[in-house]
Amino acid sequence: MALLEVNDLSVLLHTHRGSAAGVRNVSFSLERGQTLGVIGESGSGKTLCMLALMGLLPNNAEAQGSIVFNGQQLVGTSEEALCALRGDDIGMVFQEPMTALDPLQRIGDQVAEPLRLHRGMRRREALEHAAALLERVGIPDAQQRLKDYPHQFSGGQRQRVMIAAALACDPDVLIADEPTTALDVTVQAQILDLLRDLVAERGMALILISHDLAVIARYTQQMLVLYSGGVVESGATEAVFARMAHPYTRALLQARPRLDAARGSLLPTIPGQVPDLFAAPAGCRFADRCHRVQDDCRQAEPPMVTLPASGPIPHLARCLHLESAA
Template identity: 60%
Template sequence: MSESRLPLLTVTELRVVLPTARGPAAALRGVSFALGAGEKLGLIGESGCGKSLTALALMGLLPEGALVEGSIRLAGQELVGLPEDAMARLRGDRLAMIFQEPMTALNPLHTIGAQVAEPLRLHRGLDRAAARAEALRLLDRVKLPEAAKRLDAHPHQLSGGQRQRVMIAMALACGPELLIADEPTTALDVTLQHEVLMLIDELVQGSGMALLLISHDLGVMARHVQRVAVMYGGTVVESGPTTAVFEHLAHPYTQGLYAARPRLGATRGTRLATIPGRVPELADLPAGCPFADRCGRVVDDCRRAMPPEVAVGIGHMARCLRVAVAVP
């Protein structure tokens, strides 16, 4: 395969160990996926499954003391072990991220115009006036109401939806190759959630930018990404084209997530299905399948070692001993 046909992003056997009060804990355990230019990939799973930690690893923003093994390659460049000054040159330029809660991600002491302009001055060398003019264009592009009047506003003077649009403008300022959106609609109402997700789709489409969308909402994934990777216990337990994954639901954890989704038209008083148990603490992850203690199909072999990935369809993989292997 020629260099031009290689994926934009390739993550291979990514492992992250975090220091905890109970000793080192394996937070990511062999995460692997690839993402091409212009593609949209979704990471899905409950809180504590490793989705946001994967994003922070890609951005080089892991907690102090984290140990990282494996490979993260962006357009062929290895990011694991890259010095912080080199990583800082990538963040906000070739790599950008929309964080979950803009009120904590934005600096309360600086105006939104200054914050959107900052990556332009840092990475593009624009002077103050040129950066301010480009910041206004970006805020108009993300459809911030009365953008010119809000350039000198502070984050607390904006609504949650408006702050999220500012975060998107900041992320897009330098035209990144990879955009990571980590639960970008968590704090918004349903109408604003739809508007923000459609805005991200519109901005990504046709730009050649790759999108890594993190969410716990299967409906969001079904509508907004081409491929999905289901995470549990710090690893990818199922992955493939979104349609194939949702039609087959090969892994018991994916089946549980799908069964637990709210349904329109359900009779009043109908109880939602739930997955028994809870996501284990990092220090309590078992040696075998991380879902073993919550799975109704578990056998002894599930607890002995991490199950290997098996093909259950074209490009559709599941990490489970109890799924049918695809016929060649």
């Protein structure tokens, strides 16, 4: 049995406009030491999917499907059971450390909190471990900085503090939601190299959410491409980038800035917008933005198709015209 097995995970959002699925039938599995990348435009459901794994959905959201962690079903389990897992067996590095860190608490106490809650350590012992964690993630003068507050750290240092707190109890799964947002290129590389080293060192599984396709290509073994809450392509990272079977995956890659682009040339964009969740089309949700759309694309949502010669990790794509997309 896999360490983390997710099957047909959906997240329903209940609002004054009615109910709609922000995440639709997402499935994947992870073993210890494996890395999974999740990509897609803003609003594609990446963060909402990961919050469902953590049991941190907003009050108007409802998870359906199956999330099995270490043999334990998490969908429908009690808040008490989820609290026992969060920060202990499953850690998360949130997208914006300045809002995730408490500005009124010293850094040492925030990193030490999981150790006190889940390991029962006394404050002094927990702070000693917190200093060691901060040193491990590259914070200079870690012992002296335990008494500092978040505003006294740079953006890159705050992100390192978040990683230290997430790693405090040596989790089996670490979820990193855009861990390099708003960091310069050098600090980005340092943070991502640190995460890669920690996966190898601790044997944990890593889920990395990012808009940066180069990051996913370099640091993950398998990947999911999300669009309008659903997976449109998945498989081994190398295989997905080698073929990019779904038009959306290819469009994402083409929209990246290129160093060899002529001066003054326009950056390619994906026309249109992600469809409204409350007025989703009957067919392929990417149809209105796809330059290869055909009449049958608008009839019903395409099924997931397994591509030939996809290797140990199946290469799947949700498209009726894969040969056209290749």
